[in-house]
Amino acid sequence: MTSAHTGRVADIARHRLTPAARYTLGLAGAVVGLLAIMAALYPQFADSANVEVLAMNFILEAFMALGMTAVIVSGGIDLSVSAVLPFAAIVTGLLLRAGAPVPIAIGIALLASAGIGALNATMRQVLRVHPFIVTLATMLSLKGVNLVITGGAPVAGFPESFAFLGRGRLLGLPFALVLFAALAVAIGWLLAHHRYGQQVYLIGGNVRAARLSGVNVERVLVLVYVLCSSLAGLAGVVAASQYVSASTGFGQNSELRVITAVAIGGASLNGGTGSVGGSVLGVLFLAIVYNAFGMSGVSTYWQDVVSGVMVLGAVLLAQAAAREGRTRRAVGPGERPAAAQVR
Amino acid sequence: MVLVVSGLLALAEPRFLNASNLVSVGTGMIYDLPVAAGMTLVLALGGIDLSVGAIIGLTSVVTAMYLRSGGSVVLAVPIALAAAGGAGALNGLLVARFRVAPFLVTLGTMSIARGTATVLTSGYYLSGLPPAYIEIGRGQLLGVPYPVFVVLGVVVVFDVLLRRWKPLHDAYYAGTNPPAALLSGIDVGRLVFAGYVASALAAGLSAVFMTSRLAMGYARFGELAELRAIAAAVLGGASFSGGTGSILGAALGVLLLAVISNGFVLLKLSVYWQGVVSGLILVVAIAVDASRRRRNESR
DSSP: OHHHHHHHHHHHHHHHSOHHHHHHHHHHHHHHHHHHHHHHHOGGGGOHHHHHHHHHHTHHHHHHHHHHHHHHHTTOOOTTHHHHHHHHHHHHHHHHHTTOOHHHHHHHHHHHHHHHHHHHHHHHHHHTOOHHHHHHHHHHHHHHHHHHHHTTOOEEOOOGGGGHHHHOEETTEEHHHHHHHHHHHHHHHHHHHSHHHHHHHHHHHOHHHHHHTTOOHHHHHHHHHHHHHHHHHHHHHHHHHHHTEEOTTTTTTHHHHHHHHHHHTTOOTTSSOOOHHHHHHHHHHHHHHHHHHHHHTOOTTHHHHHHHHHHHHHHHHHHHHHHHHHHHHHHGGGHHHHHHHHO | OHHHHHHHHHHHOGGGGOHHHHHHHHHHTTTHHHHHHHHHHHHHTTOOOOOHHHHHHHHHHHHHHHHHTTOOHHHHHHHHHHHHHHHHHHHHIIIIITOOOHHHHHHHHHHHHHHHHHHHHTTOOBOOOOHHHHHHHHOEETTEEHHHHHHHHHHHHHHHHHHHOHHHHHHHHHHHOHHHHHHTTOOHHHHHHHHHHHHHHHHHHHHHHHHHHTTSBOTTTTTTHHHHHHHHHHHTTOOTTSSOOOHHHHHHHHHHHHHHHHHHHHTTOOTHHHHHHHHHHHHHHHHHHHHHHHHHHHO
């Protein structure tokens, strides 16, 4: 009974998991393995202080990855996030300096960020061009706007109460981390289980089929881009609070790091696949690797090389998993009933 | 559009038409022109190449390191092109053979190339290149730098080949409908592979001139070159869905971007506005493209 039985259980488990789920599990395993290796090599790695540094170093990318996942699942892309981040930070900073109350300053910054998302979605729809080009245009223009409204100088001089967002603590954890966890759970649930979330997958998988089955594609896409932009705005507000200043230099190349993390998390740029859980693991993976470089004293210049290799590796693996899934489905019908019987 | 902008600029600032200013606009374009031409081919094939800017940095560093280790000037150019072509071959292999999304492939190779260049130099400039090498970029014939002739030659030949030469012209068909192209006997995979190699070689050429004219190797050369190249190609009629675009159009796109940034200098406008305006130009280009497509559809 024992070995044959466990073998069959493992077999069933493998059959019941989708390729995407298996990939995510593998990634989780890789993250845990990486953590274990680092903890074994460097005792100070598992230090709670270092774990916190590790998490907080990538907190901005983590916020952005939540929205980017939705965009990439819908079959799009948003390059403008790296401009929205400093934009929201600067708007908040300028309003605070002008004496606006903290909640109002944050609210206006988030609304403005959401507006940019709506603009992206509208341009995509009206001009009917690939979101890459639309959001590239938005990114370039908005970075210019950031420079124009600040004159290139950092904005500083915020009230004490504003620092809570980026530096305060709740339940013994950094407040931003708690906020992120709550948002990750909410957006993860939304994408996986809510009707709108499922429509996002449908659109990314096959727009025409989605439209034929009555999905209001344009409205869902507006929501997706607004979500992505708002989260980039939130990341900007958090950054302004963390650094107690706002600068046009915030978020340089963050769009690439975020897309890298989401791709490592198993989302395909063709749309239709990906999950918030996977993306969070992707961010964590990047964060650990970057932290490991700092810890081991290897030149940080290697980070780019490694993150590039990881993107390629992750994409190839995810693709291999998907291909295996396809061939299995092709020969599947004979196997399925057998599995069902055992169950 | 180029004429309109140039005309406006000439009216606003007569110095625009000075011979020396025109030459400086022309020489400013030599780096972007080859890259935009290569990008046009890749876009026509339905792909995208984000790695060209990083390939410029890597090629520049490799060339400078080779020269500083006492390498011969004659071999430096082939070595630079081989380094660039190798990176392009990696892109081509992953896209054509393993069918990975070009955006992700070239995003990955972009990080790898830029990272490797930075690791090799620890972020420092590599100066002290032999004068004979510097002469490649700075030498002049009839008062015009050599690279201008080379780049113009490459662009013209490339343009004619893409228009007239059947094996290359097939790129449009392969970009529009790969399965149909495959059925009609076009080796789509090989064409896509060649497209990425050509794009990387173009970036390598740009790196050779940049390294020579600026007399140093630097890992950060070519930053954002991929975005300018994409913008120029799209301004010149290329589309993200593949199947369109021309080298001549892309060259006009580069010219437009160059004239505009020259205008910023001449009119002494803050460089801060430059980003806003280049973003807006891209939006205008997209709108033009969209209306063009709509007209075609309604016909």
